[in-house]
Amino acid sequence: MLTIATGNKAVAAAVKAAKPGVVAAYPITPQTEIVEQIADYVTSGDLASRYIPVESEHSAMAACIGASVGGVRTFTATSSHGLLYMHEMVHWAAGARLPIVMANVNRALGPGWNTWAEHTDAFSQRDTGWLQVFVGTVQEAYDATLMAFRIAEDERVLLPVMVNLDGFALSHITQALETVEIGDFLPPFRLPHAIDTENPRGYGPMTGPADYFRFRWDIERSMRDARDVIAEVEREFAGRFGRAYGPTEDYRCEDAEVIVVAMGSLGKEAEVAIDHLRDEGVKAGSMRLRWFRPFPDLDLAGREVVVIDRDYSFGFGGVVAHSIRSKTGIEPYSVIAGLGGQEVTYNDIADFVRNRHPGEEMWFGVSDHV
Amino acid sequence: MYEIRIHSRGGQGGVTAAKLLALAAFRDGKYATACPFYGAERRGAPVVSFVRIDDEPIKVYSQIHEPDLVIVLDTSIMDVVDVLDGLKADGAVLLNSAHPVAGCNGTCRHVDLTGIALAENLVVAGSPILNTPVLGALAKMGIVTLPSAEQAIREMFSDERNVKAAKAAYEELKI
Numbered sequence: 001m002l003t004i005a006t007g008n009k010a011v012a013a014a015v016k017a018a019k020p021g022v023v024a025a026y027p028i029t030p031q032t033e034i035v036e037q038i039a040d041y042v043t044s045g046d047l048a049s050r051y052i053p054v055e056s057e058h059s060a061m062a063a064c065i066g067a068s069v070g071g072v073r074t075f076t077a078t079s080s081h082g083l084l085y086m087h088e089m090v091h092w093a094a095g096a097r098l099p100i101v102m103a104n105v106n107r108a109l110g111p112g113w114n115t116w117a118e119h120t121d122a123f124s125q126r127d128t129g130w131l132q133v134f135v136g137t138v139q140e141a142y143d144a145t146l147m148a149f150r151i152a153e154d155e156r157v158l159l160p161v162m163v164n165l166d167g168f169a170l171s172h173i174t175q176a177l178e179t180v181e182i183g184d185f186l187p188p189f190r191l192p193h194a195i196d197t198e199n200p201r202g203y204g205p206m207t208g209p210a211d212y213f214r215f216r217w218d219i220e221r222s223m224r225d226a227r228d229v230i231a232e233v234e235r236e237f238a239g240r241f242g243r244a245y246g247p248t249e250d251y252r253c254e255d256a257e258v259i260v261v262a263m264g265s266l267g268k269e270a271e272v273a274i275d276h277l278r279d280e281g282v283k284a285g286s287m288r289l290r291w292f293r294p295f296p297d298l299d300l301a302g303r304e305v306v307v308i309d310r311d312y313s314f315g316f317g318g319v320v321a322h323s324i325r326s327k328t329g330i331e332p333y334s335v336i337a338g339l340g341g342q343e344v345t346y347n348d349i350a351d352f353v354r355n356r357h358p359g360e361e362m363w364f365g366v367s368d369h370v
Numbered sequence: 371m372y373e374i375r376i377h378s379r380g381g382q383g384g385v386t387a388a389k390l391l392a393l394a395a396f397r398d399g400k401y402a403t404a405c406p407f408y409g410a411e412r413r414g415a416p417v418v419s420f421v422r423i424d425d426e427p428i429k430v431y432s433q434i435h436e437p438d439l440v441i442v443l444d445t446s447i448m449d450v451v452d453v454l455d456g457l458k459a460d461g462a463v464l465l466n467s468a469h470p471v472a473g474c475n476g477t478c479r480h481v482d483l484t485g486i487a488l489a490e491n492l493v494v495a496g497s498p499i500l501n502t503p504v505l506g507a508l509a510k511m512g513i514v515t516l517p518s519a520e521q522a523i524r525e526m527f528s529d530e531r532n533v534k535a536a537k538a539a540y541e542e543l544k545i
Contacts, residue, residue, distance in 0.1 A: 004389070004396050004404075030408075115408070169431045174389050174404035176396060265431040272429050345432040 005177040007141045007170040011077065011103045011163065012037035014145035016047045017182050018101075021072035021189075024052035024063035029115045030167040031079040031105040038075075057082040061089035061100075068098040069203060071194030073149065076100065079167060080107035080121045087125065093160045094129030094219065096204060097193065099152030100160040102130075103145060106264065106310075107167040108340040116341020117166035119263060119311040122292070123319050129219045131161040131226055132292040136249065136268040138175035141165050143243055144290075149186055150233050156225045158192075164292075166310075168341065169265040180241050223294050230291065247296030249288040252278060256285030258353055259300060261324060262308040263289045266338055266349070270308070273349035284353055295323060305332040306356050308349070312336055317361060333357055337364035372513070373434045374421040377453050378443035381413040383501035386526075387443070388419035390505050394514040394522035395423045403428045416447045423513070437461060439513065443483070443500045445471050464507060466500060481507045481543040489538070490531045499535070502527065506536030510543040 005013065011034050015023070023042070025035040041047035050067075054060045057078050064074040078086065083104055093100050108118035122132055131151065135141045141163070148161040165171055195203070207215065230247070238244035251271045253259055260270045267288030277284040287298065305328075309318030316322065321334035333356040338344045344364065352364075361367075374391065378384030385406040392404035406419040420434045436456045441464045442448065448471065454463065465471055468482040487498035502523050509516040516537075523532045 004393050004402070166431075168408055169405075172406055172408065173431065174392050174402075175428075176401065268429045269431050343432055345435075346430060 002176065002178050004174050005138055006033060006172055006174055007135075007138045007165045008033035008105070008172065009037055010138045010142040010177050011145050011165070012041065013177070013179050014142045015075050016041050017179070018073065018075070018146060018149045018186055019047065020049055020075040022050045022052065022064065022067035022074045023076065024054050024060045024067070024074070025076045026054055026057050026060050026078070026082060028057075028079045028082040030107060030171045031077050031082070031103070033171070034077040034103055034105070057086040058089055061086040061093060064100045065089060065093050065096060065098055068093070068100050068191065069096060069193075069195055071189070071191050073153070073189040074100050075102070077103040077105070079105040080109055080115075083121050084109070084124060090125050090130065091128045092204075095215070097158045097219075098160060099149070099158055099191070101145065101148045101152055101163065102160065103163045103165065105167050105171045106164050114340040115167060117169050117265070117310065118339050118341070119164070119309075122162060122164050123311050123313075125162070126293065126319075129159055129223070130293065131157070131159055131223070132164060133161065133290055134164040134263045134292060135170065135290070136264060136288055138170065138173065138177050139243070140245070141170065142177055142179065143237065143241070143245065146182060146185070147233050147237055147245075151226065151230055153189060154229045154233070155192060157222050157229050159219065159222055159226065164264070166264040183240075185237070185240060226294050227296070245290065247291045248298065249290060251286045251288070253285035253287060255283055256303060257283040258285075258304040258306060258356065260284065260286040260306045260308065260349060260353060261289055261298075261320065261332070262286065262349075263292070263310065263320065266308055266310060266344060269344070269346050270349050272346035273353065276346065276350050277353055282353065289320065295327065298324065298328060300324070300328050300330055303330075304356065304358055305330050306335060306352050307332040308335045308337050308344075308352065310338040312339065321361070331359040333359070334361040335364060336361065371422055371424040371428065371430075372439070373437050374423070374439045374441065374513070375434050375437040376419040376421070376441045376443065377447050377451060378417055378419070378500070379413075379447065380415045380417050381495075381497060382443050383499060384417055384419045384443055387441070387501035387504050388421045390501055390522050390526060391421045391508060391514065392423075393525060394505060394509075394518040395421075397518040397521050398515055400425060401427050405431070407433060416451050439464065441504065442466060443504065448473070462511065464504075464511065466504070479511070479543060479545075481539055483507070483539060486535050486538045486542065490535045492531055492535055499532070502532035503535040503539040506539035507543045509536070510540045510545055516540060
């Protein structure tokens with residue numbers, strides 16, 4: 001069905017189609033509309049799911065862990081401080097190999113109190129063992145949420161997936177949305193190590209160094225395998241529903257001499273900047289980084305790179321810029337922009353390219369050379 | 371791309387007006403996005419919403435700084451907000467007002483949306499509903515078609531008085 005919806009409603013519609021047995025969540029701006037809509041679906045009977053209104057995000061993830069290990073498809077959604085409040089359980093979900101899907105509406109962290117878009121909340125969960133995908137449109141919020149269940153539940157992966165959408169810029173924008181009849185795209189949920197009351201086993205007991213170490217390696221092995229699983233699922237999704245995705249969304253990159261790398265809504269806005277730069281004769285392209293974990297191999301050899309980080313690792317630098325530097329050896333022009341919802345237009349992005357200084361870091365609106 | 375900025379006060383329905391307008395444009399076969407700017411504002415504070423309409427997919431997420439059309443649902447905002455800021459030279463303005471407003475040049479149109487809402491008894495929590503009648507005025511201005519405006523209203527609201535109010539605004543607005 002073709003309609004219009006906000007990013008939040010698109011996520012909720014995808015969850016309805018995925019039919020999780022349990023949804024446990026705590027509302028937080030700007031994610032609230034997701035859990036409100038899912039609660040409505042459950043109340044109206046459109047979604048035959050157990051909705052658990054918990055008292056905190058820590059409990060939300062704990063409830064999802066309990067349901068998931070019981071063999072039930074589970075979903076939750078959060079944002080910013082909510083994500084950090086559940087941090088201990090975020091690690092646990094991945095360590096226990098539970099394919100929970102969570103929408104995270106990216107929002108800055110206080111203080112100062114700020115409800116607008118930033119990616120630091122998600123990046124603070126970087127090393128938990130969750131897969132992380134960042135979307136750029138309302139349609140993609142829907143599609144990525146559907147695919148997240150399929151990817152997470154694949155027996156080669158069995159790791160949780162976080163679907164990230166920019167607070168307000170994507171969560172609250174209204175755009176076109178085509179919902180689909182998913183058919184057998186999502187097979188029935190089957191967790192190989194689900195609790196079986198006929199065959200009692202220990203879950204999460206004391207584990208010595210040797211076994212613990214193997215568990216950690218097993219997570220990394222699955223994370224590496226996840227690259228192929230993601231590609232397979234995205235190919236199948238394109239075949240069934242006609243919308244193709246990859247680890248990055250590349251725009252006019254073929255002959256580009258300079259490439260802008262950005263994530264989320266800024267990654268889409270960058271495409272407009274590229275059109276303007278091309279009109280000026282600048283051979284520019286943009287690469288919207290969709291998957292952050294597992295981090296994809298990027299084809300940037302021989303190009304100049306401008307990275308926009310909507311995040312910062314204090315005492316180190318932009319997380320994406322440094323990830324690209326370590327992966328490719330390229331010294332990018334590192335632009336820190338959009339923190340706490342800072343307004344960044346396509347004109348600003350075009351200026352980043354025009355005024356680039358490879359190897360340097362620039363805080364938009366603070367540093368001198370813009 | 372046609373860019374519209376809607377000024378209202380929190381609770382007056384400016385955000386819903388933006389969604390309705392985007393839906394109507396979508397039903398006209400156009401691409402459209404509606405994007406509210408949420409600040410720390412609450413009920414009664416000046417708020418802005420943005421609508422973009424185009425024949426191509428819209429990739430812009432930033433705010434609208436040079437609108438083609440400015441809509442003001444509450445003209446008392448004009449005392450504290452420069453609603454004409456950045457308006458294109460050939461831009462248009464639509465005011466919710468029974469009378470012309472001083473300081474707004476010849477491109478300003480006005481229609482009494484509040485009066486239309488009250489005449490239909492479209493009142494929620496003591497506030498007249500402005501977001502459905504304004505769609506009729508926008509149809510008169512050619513931003514969307516009247517059938518799509520009516521369809522959008524019916525998709526979002528079951529109370530037929532909303533459609534009647536939109537039609538009344540369509541009739542009342544002088545072009």
